Amino acid sequence: MLHLALALLALQAPSGARVVIQRMPAAGLEAVAGVSRRDPSDILHVGAFDVVFYTRVELGSVHxxxxxxxxxxxxxxxxxxxIWIERGLALDHxxxxxxxxxGVFxxxxxxxxxxxxxxxYAAIGASFNFRLEASSRTNSVSVGVAQLSFGxxxxxxxxxxxxxxxxxxxxxxxxxxxxxxxxxxxxVLLRDGQFHLYYQGLPFATETDRxxxxxxxSENPDGPFVRGTAALPALALAHETVIWPHAGGTLALVSQSNRGLYWSSDGxxxxxxxxxxxxxxxxPGIARASASQQxxxxxxxxxxxxxxxxxxxxxxFKFMGEIPTPPVTLVPTASEENRAAAAGWLAGGSWLxxxxxILAMARRRPTDVVLLGDSITQNWGGPGRQVSAPGKTAFTNYFGDWDAVNYGISGDRTQHILWRIDEGEFQRGRSQVVVLLIGTNNIGSDTPHEIAAGIFEILTRLRRVxxxxxxxxxxxxxRGENSQDKGYLDARETNRLLAAFDGLPRVTFRDLTPQLAGDDGLPLPELYNADSLHLAPIGYETLAKALQPEIARLMEIHAGR
Incomplete structure (x- = not known):
């Protein structure tokens, strides 16, 4: 956990923004013997009043x-x-x-x-058996809807x-x-005229904190609601969450597991x-008016x-400092590129x-090694990739004894890798080792701190899937032609930040500058193409020699777990 603290410290936003929560009495809803009030809804302003709904259970009820x-x-x-006035029953069984x-709650x-x-509201039927709470299909909890009318x-x-x-x-x-x-x-939030229903999901035989x-x-308040394929990528394990619209996107405050303020452009x-x-x-439930009025x-x-x-x-809760707009390095984004052969995509076509x-490869079988990254990774070639491959010989000679696959796409930045993870490239196939090389294409648009933050987010999501x-x-x-080159300077600073990630759970960091650069840290010309960015075939040979023993060691660690 020390390494984790160091990593987060290295990426702390310079604004020092934080969320401060203060708690105070709610007269009229305080403790009453034999009565439980919980699960407060978000609060709506109706006429001259704020209205809240909540679950009420009385002593003598089951559990x-x-x-x-x-x-x-x-x-x-x-x-x-x-100060609140309890009005009475809103929805019965x-x-x-x-x-x-x-039960309705x-x-x-x-x-x-x-x-x-x-x-x-959530609900259970008569078949619910409290003794088999986490192991029986009859113990499912569902969601219903009612329309309300007020005086x-x-x-x-x-x-x-x-x-x-x-x-x-x-x-x-x-x-x-x-x-x-x-x-x-x-x-539930309205977004672009649609009803977006967020909910907590729980699998079989699992504790609430998981x-x-x-x-x-849905287009309509009562459905049909169309389900996605997975949990919200960044909010897995996010219990006790409030969510509301903000600045054309969506904010979510998580105050317990995976604590933090999250933002989404697409919801x-x-x-x-x-x-x-x-x-x-x-x-928690929030007063929607106070949130919408910012x-x-x-x-x-x-x-x-x-x-x-x-x-x-x-x-x-108050925001101390401005709510920062997340850097693009943290926001999963699909690339709109369609460079065909110019990107080394020999079959032509688009980034998608x-x-x-890659998605088709991911669904076939578990693999030993996945190479994940941009054009430097793509250029390894490998089975199933119709791309140019100056690293093909080195791939075969050094990785050929493993079932290794190449998930590199030319032009990718951290935000593209995040999107690809979220969209299923790791949902089915299981790998023993993932070799991640990403971030060089972010240089020029993003700062080293922002690049490192995006890579940290990739590590977080890889750990999840x-x-x-x-x-x-x-x-x-x-990279770079001289020591004043921005690419040279930003790559070195990014690597300094990434070094803090070494030792995170199942993460090993390696800086291969000594193998690929001279004493001045500049690329060795004989290993690179003329752009001082992409490797020549001999550069891939040098890189493969350095990677093979590291991968072999991690394969042994994986096998011993």
Whole structure:
């Protein structure tokens, strides 16, 4: 963990931005003997009042104070959430035999562009067996929706279920899916006229702190919701999350596991933009108005503490320093390049065609070694790659005894590798060693700190999709024509930062400058092409000699685990 702390310290944003959470009483929703109030929804402003929904469970319920057999109640506040009046029941259990007949909980509210208000909630049916909580398909948790109608004084007039069944069920393909057992904690945003339903997914026989956030999308409030193929890439293990629109994108505050403030331009691919969060939140819901108005402090309600009689309290969180816009190196992006043969893609076509070829290779079988990177990696050639390959002979001579594959694409930057990981290049095939070389194409557009941050994000996502793999992280190869060349200077500074990653779990860093450069650190001309950037065949021979024993050592470590 010392190396991890050093790595994060090396990448700390110069702005020193942080999120500070303050907690305070919520009068009217404080502790009451024999009553549990939890799972507060986001808070909507209706008329002159703020309205919150929450799960209420009373002593005598099965497994009190847990929320499964709860009912959804609501309360209103006229002073910005400091004093609340509990109004009463909002949504009861469903009819006998329905998917929500035994419990409704985890409420979430949304007002659409027409002013209609919807209540999304988690639910269990009568077949739910608390003794088999994490091992039985009958113990699934689903998500339903109702439409709400309010009076002028903020009173709830009606809550009408829009469907007899759920709008979201656990995935049914197999038990390995991140959301194969339960879908709960819904949070819904409007984006480009569509309903984006975020939720926590839980697989079979897994503790709550291993949950991950998923996303489904629909044109209508009651579905059908279209499911993606995986958990949100940056928010795996993100429990206790609040999410809201910001600056044309989406912000997510995670105050427990994977703590930080995350930003996404598309609502799916998230990058952490603030690491430091002071304070924690339990089952939080925010006042949407305070977030949409970008107030100096965003407030909401959360669970104060998990005593036998659970209760709610108010919180505020403030941003100390400006919310930084994440550097492009951290934002997964697909390349729009279509350079055909000029990129060394002998079959022509686009960058996406190259990604499709790699995806096809990834789905065939597990591999010993994956080479991941840009044109310097692509130029190794290898099985299945229709590309120019000055490193082909060295690849065969030094890596031929292993089942090695080449995932290099010319022109790639850190953001492109992030996109490729998120879009499945490592979802199926399992590898023993991943050799990562990326970042040189970011030079000129991004600072060394930003490049290193992007590489750190790649390591994080590789660990998520290939937890058993050893990663051999290579420093940027020597480049530049003289010691004042920006490429030369930025590559050296980036490598200085990357050295802090050596010793992260299953990560080995190696800087191969001594093998490829002279005493002045400049590329040896005989090993490079005329551009002092790309390797000649003899350069690949030199690189392969240095890599082979490192890969062999990591293969032995992998085999011994």
């Amino acid at each position: 009190y104070p847990r929320n499964y057999t709860g009912r959804i109640w609501y309360a209103t506040s006229g002073d910005g959430g400091h 469903g009819k006998h035999g329905s998917f929500d007949s035994a 985890d409420p979430c509210v949304l007002r659409d562009g027409n002013g209609s208000i919807y209540l999304y 002028k004084a903020g009173e709830l007039l009606r809550a009408d279920r829009l469907r007899a069944g759920p709008v979201l069920r656990p995935s049914s393909k197999d038990k390995r899916g991140f959301d194969s057992l339960r879908v709960h904690d819904p949070s 949950s991950a956030m998923g996303l489904v999308v 799916f691919h998230f990058a952490r933009i603030i690491e430091r969060v002071e304070g924690t939140l339990n089952e 107030a100096s402090a965003i407030w909401g309600l959360h669970v104060a503490r998990y005593t036998p009689d659970i209760y709610l309290e108010r919180f505020e 065609d190259q990604h499709a070829d 290939q937890p058993q793999s050893e990663v051999l992280l290579l420093g940027l190869l020597p």
